Amino acid sequence: MTAPEFALKIEGLNKTFGDFHALDNINLEIKPGEFVVFVGPSGCGKSTLLRIIAGLEHASNGDITIAGRRANDVEPSKRDIAMVFQSYALYPHLDVRGNLSLGLKQAKKPRPFIEAQVLKAAKMLALEELLHRRPSELSGGQRQRVAIGRALVREPQLFLLDEPLSNLDAALRANTRLEIARLHRQTGKTMIYVTHDQIEAMTLADKIVVMNKGRIEQIGSPMELYRRPLNTFVASFIGSPQMNLVPGSKIGLKDVSLVGIRPEHLTISADDGPIQGAVSHVEHLGADANVYVDVADIGLIVARVAGDVEARPGETIRFDMRPDLVHYFDEQARRIN
Amino acid sequence: MSRPPSSLIRGIGAHIALAGYTAIALFPVAVIVINAFKSRAAIFSEPLMPPTAKSFSLIGFETISSRGDFLSYFVNSATVTGVSLALILLFGAMAAFALSEYRFRGNALIALYVALGIMIPIRLGTVAILQMMVNGGLVNNLLALILVYTAQGLPLSVFILTEFMRQISADLKDAGRIDGLSEYKIFFTLVLPLVRPAIATVAVFTMIPIWNDLWFPLILAPAEQTKTITLGAQVFIGQFVTDWNAVLAALTLAIVPVLILYLLFSRQLVRGLTAGAVK
Numbered sequence: 001m002t003a004p005e006f007a008l009k010i011e012g013l014n015k016t017f018g019d020f021h022a023l024d025n026i027n028l029e030i031k032p033g034e035f036v037v038f039v040g041p042s043g044c045g046k047s048t049l050l051r052i053i054a055g056l057e058h059a060s061n062g063d064i065t066i067a068g069r070r071a072n073d074v075e076p077s078k079r080d081i082a083m084v085f086q087s088y089a090l091y092p093h094l095d096v097r098g099n100l101s102l103g104l105k106q107a108k109k110p111r112p113f114i115e116a117q118v119l120k121a122a123k124m125l126a127l128e129e130l131l132h133r134r135p136s137e138l139s140g141g142q143r144q145r146v147a148i149g150r151a152l153v154r155e156p157q158l159f160l161l162d163e164p165l166s167n168l169d170a171a172l173r174a175n176t177r178l179e180i181a182r183l184h185r186q187t188g189k190t191m192i193y194v195t196h197d198q199i200e201a202m203t204l205a206d207k208i209v210v211m212n213k214g215r216i217e218q219i220g221s222p223m224e225l226y227r228r229p230l231n232t233f234v235a236s237f238i239g240s241p242q243m244n245l246v247p248g249s250k251i252g253l254k255d256v257s258l259v260g261i262r263p264e265h266l267t268i269s270a271d272d273g274p275i276q277g278a279v280s281h282v283e284h285l286g287a288d289a290n291v292y293v294d295v296a297d298i299g300l301i302v303a304r305v306a307g308d309v310e311a312r313p314g315e316t317i318r319f320d321m322r323p324d325l326v327h328y329f330d331e332q333a334r335r336i337n
Numbered sequence: 338m339s340r341p342p343s344s345l346i347r348g349i350g351a352h353i354a355l356a357g358y359t360a361i362a363l364f365p366v367a368v369i370v371i372n373a374f375k376s377r378a379a380i381f382s383e384p385l386m387p388p389t390a391k392s393f394s395l396i397g398f399e400t401i402s403s404r405g406d407f408l409s410y411f412v413n414s415a416t417v418t419g420v421s422l423a424l425i426l427l428f429g430a431m432a433a434f435a436l437s438e439y440r441f442r443g444n445a446l447i448a449l450y451v452a453l454g455i456m457i458p459i460r461l462g463t464v465a466i467l468q469m470m471v472n473g474g475l476v477n478n479l480l481a482l483i484l485v486y487t488a489q490g491l492p493l494s495v496f497i498l499t500e501f502m503r504q505i506s507a508d509l510k511d512a513g514r515i516d517g518l519s520e521y522k523i524f525f526t527l528v529l530p531l532v533r534p535a536i537a538t539v540a541v542f543t544m545i546p547i548w549n550d551l552w553f554p555l556i557l558a559p560a561e562q563t564k565t566i567t568l569g570a571q572v573f574i575g576q577f578v579t580d581w582n583a584v585l586a587a588l589t590l591a592i593v594p595v596l597i598l599y600l601l602f603s604r605q606l607v608r609g610l611t612a613g614a615v616k
């Protein structure tokens with residue numbers, strides 16, 4: 001048997017809740033071993049899409065193929081997937097060992113195999129000391145690791161992770177992010193990761209799926225999305241601080257509805273830069289600084305400037321932009337250059 | 338830890354209020370119990386005094402054990418209450434799970450229909466129930482009482498348990514589904530343990546009216562071999578003379594099992610098992 005071309009393929013998928021169109025004509029192909037991140041604002045349908053992939057929710061129509069097999073009517077436990085939930089969802093009545101092994105026990109795997117899998121996962125996630133603890137006796141980070149371990153032991157073809165880091169504090173989040181990246185490298189399994197944090201998306205993904213209001217806006221690698229956003233939504237969603245969007249007419253570009261300039265592509269100009277305004281606020285980040293400038297007719301514009309800047313609020317400042325790094329959009333907010 | 342004086346005063350105030358309430362609630366029970374152990378003359382001369390060496394008497398308990406088959410009344414009451422309670426909790430929890438977990442047409446309507454049962458007293462249907470039991474040949478059969486009490490207890494049980502089950506994390510059940518648990522296993526191993534406090538509440542609230550009921554035993558099962566303890570105690574209450582010793586002794590004995598069950602359930606009431614389930 002040759003390996004199927006796609007770990008997951010979704011064609012023409014729709015989901016409605018009553019009158020509400022939660023997912024609108026989703027088409028998606030994911031290759032084996034890819035790390036795919038779904039990003040989008042709250043309520044755009046990321047979790048719904050993930051739950052449909054997992055089989056926890058039925059699609060209104062459309063096809064889902066997992067590892068070359070049509071999965072529309074396959075039960076969640078038979079889809080060869082594992083899921084990590086935002087709330088961890090550990091079984092409160094079982095200890096860590098019980099939590100890790102329940103899925104394999106249900107699948108009637110032999111005891112020694114279960115034991116070996118549990119120990120392997122416990123070792124990977126540094127849970128060996130905690131195998132006898134109940135979830136209520138664990139810290140948040142430890143619970144999260146158990147939740148990931150529960151997915152690992154099953155060695156599924158497809159990992160589904162729904163905002164697994166959102167309940168952790170900032171330091172732990174950065175650590176666990178690295179951990180997940182390492183697990184992906186070690187296991188080589190396909191992973192789908194849902195987040196609304198664009199930094200997680202940029203740092204983890206092989207491929208990012210940007211969603212908005214139930215639709216996929218763009219699919220691409222992090223750098224593709226950064227360099228060539230197909231519309232203003234993707235343009236302002238990816239990158240921090242947000243891309244500046246300026247009406248073309250205001251800076252002498254008659255055929256362009258909106259011009260997008262990333263804050264990091266604006267440079268302070270000594271004399272005659274095209275954008276000029278009064279500094280309203282400066283955020284010093286150490287290695288660089290965000291300068292907020294009030295430009296007449298246009299409004300607030302952000303520039304990300306390397307190093308430290310002398311600019312004080314109230315001072316007039318001028319910026320240059322590199323024409324090759326500027327994004328043009330038409331009236332429908334679509335990219336035109 | 339020291340507390341500011343105002344909250345200390347408030348704490349004392351709350352305790353005084355609660356102690357007062359407890360005293361009021363316990364008073365009739367205490368009167369029954371202390372008088373059950375006194376001679377008839379002492380009951381009437383000093384009803385509020387505890388039994389002394391002189392007034393102490395077990396005559397009531399002796400009457401009970403000699404007259405009427407009290408042990409069998411006891412067993413009848415326990416059977417009816419126990420079986421009804423088990424059915425109410427089992428079916429109530431199952432219905433609540435279906436109503437809280439699954440989206441299906443008529444879900445809200447069924448929930449409303451069930452809730453209506455809380456407001457309409459089942460005694461309004463006594464005549465129809467009696468006819469039904471006569472036709473079904475269930476008169477003077479404990480099954481008749483069990484069926485009626487199960488029907489009477491289900492609405493409240495479904496209503497309360499549905500609300501509690503809605504609170505249980507959907508992720509937990511979904512994690513179970515992905516791990517291959519059947520819906521039954523999810524219900525029995527994940528959901529039921531988490532609503533244990535609610536089940537204990539429902540148990541306490543439904544158990545006591547069933548144990549104390551006089552109406553349906555009198556109508557549906559008055560025969561000697563199906564009498565419940567509340568009905569059995571009535572033989573001592575006559576139109577002209579009432580054997581107070583026996584009545585109070587019977588009531589004292591009737592309190593014991595309820596008390597035991599209550600203590601069992603109330604431990605559950607307090608113990609929350611949900612900690613650490615999610616988050």
Ligand SMILES: Nc1ncnc2c1ncn2[C@@H]1O[C@H](COP(=O)(O)OP(=O)(O)OP(=O)(O)O)[C@@H](O)[C@H]1O
Pocket residue numbers: 017020022040041042043044045046047048049196
């Ligand atoms: N069972 C449901 N019934 C009705 N509407 C639903 C249901 N589940 C989700 N929705 C709606 O579908 C939309 C998408 O929900 P979803 O949970 O997928 O959002 P999300 O992208 O995961 O958001 P978040 O980042 O906040 O988790 C939301 O507007 C939500 O209100």
Ligand SMILES: [Mg+2]
Pocket residue numbers: 046047048162
């Ligand atoms: Mg979500």
